[in-house]
Amino acid sequence: MQLQGFSQRLASGTQTEALRGAACRAQSRVLPSRPRAGASVEAPGHNIREDAHNRADMPGSDAFNARYVPFKSLQSGNGVSEQYSLDEVLYRAQDGGLLDVQHDMEALAKFDAAHWKKLFDSRIGTTAWPYGSGVWSKKEWVLPELSSDDIVSMFEGNSNLFWAERFGRQLGMSDLWVKQCGNSHTGSFKDLGMTVLVSQVNRLRKIKPEAVQAVGCASTGDTSAALSAYCAAAGIPSIVFLPADKISLAQLVQPIANGALVLSIDTDFDGCMKLIQEVTAASPIYLANSMNSLRLEGQKTAAIEILQQFNWQVPDWVIIPGGNLGNIYAFYKGFKMCMDLGLTDRLPRLVCAQAQNANPLYLAYQAGFDNFHPVKAKTTFASAIQIGDPVSIDRAVLALRETNGIVEEASEEELMDAAARADLTGMFNCPHTGVALSALTKLRERGVIAPSDRTVVVSTAHGLKFAQSKVAYHSKEIEGIVGKYANPPVQVKESVGDVMDAIRNKFSSM
Secondary structure, eight states: OOOTTTTHHTTTTTTHHHHHSSSSSOOOOOOOOOTTOOOOOOOOTTOOOHHHHHHHHHHTTGGEEEEEEHHHHHHTTOSSSSBBTSSOOOOOOSOOOBBEOOOOOOHHTTTTHHHHHHHHHHHHHSSSSSTTTTTTGGGGTTTTOGGGGGGOOOOOOOEEEOOOOHHHHTTSSEEEEEEEESSSTSSHHHHHHHHHHHHHHHHHHHHOTTTTEEEEEEEESSHHHHHHHHHHTTTEOOOOETTTTTSHHHHHHHHHHOOOEEEEESOOHHHHHHHHHHHHTTTTTTEETTTTTTHHHHTTTTHHHHHHHTTTTTOOOEEEEEESSSHHHHHHHHHHHHHHHSSSSSOEEEEEEGGGGHHHHHHHHHTTTTTOOOOOOOOOGGGGGGGGGGGHHHHHHHHHHHHHHHEEEHHHHHHHHHHOOOOOOOOOHHHHHHHHHHHHHHHHHTTOOOTTTTTTEEOOOOOOOOHHHHHHHHHHHHHHHOOOTTOOOOOOOOOOHHHHHHHHHOOOOO
């Protein structure tokens, strides 16, 4: 499928319908069936994936459904004023506000909490398609009506909940954990949401081929990597809008390697976001940013995973880095769904951690959330949250109010020091996790988080994607940052004596 003519038509101001009529028709792609591990070879024509789906699915699951509703309806509690099928290509309600995915909770509640726990727990680590995925193991709570043949998954999720014992002891804590969402296919939590969005796009391209011919996103790095990988797996063209010279090399090379059209634009993320909205409004390019509520359905499963990993016990605190602010609402949504369906009896307190150089939510929190004002985000090592005008501000405020939550910030030195300090206990953190760890440290120092509180820090990306900033920190090359925990390599001559001297200097007790 070619996208020839798109740029010319967009430049001429051609309206959406005309553009769609002239664009070439996409051919839907049905992914080949793959057997489960250990499955016997079946006769030709036998759909092994469908068979696995039928065996793994639960009785009555065809009664479950979900729909788009205005987020403001949920926010106000005054009832749903409008609703749409998930097969519609739209991102905002009639009044311009965000949409949300609402599930038929009455249908889900017909199965008790014990049933849901047993079902979700039984799917962990299996190869039954698609339920071995940490996201699709909760399919009935994500996209219940989606056919398994439309799902695009790399068995994402099921990420490690790391007991940060040594780092916790340094903070006087006995129950500190790090949810390592960066241990995923493309190295960030964005995979959790992208499998859902691209799976729905896969369906849409079959039933409405003229409506969706490519998928696009504005990104500070991780979203573009996830989008390009999942689109490549499904054979769907992808386009990413990246702010020039503001993302790491590792983040840049991922969409390039996966065959996306990479547009490096001389602006910041907010400028890229404005452009992608204009482009998707005028063409059959589907918007993949977090204003699209489908992604949050996948991201909320990380909260459910945390509960599973604690044997369905609720932690006291969950600390989440925040930029565009969709993820903190996604975690709230996952925890709230479990409470509403009786799997748990309370919500954890949520903390949103922002970089001081991009802190509009923190400033609003300091004013009691009465007034929100976008800011011009400054450069931060936590580049994925370098966002001054977050799309999901209202979602985040709701999540924080409902959980008696807190917003904290971290300076560049604080976030880099926090990441380096934790790395010295065996972790390898991205700068965004450093923001969350810095927030944790401040809350512990103020006595807000107690020594015995079970606390989870959400690590959003793998540290290897930010090796450049780590090298600069440990080389003490960052202007204005001392590098308290820097550990640069020691240059020595080819001499046993010099080597032994270097060892003694490092480990004086040897």
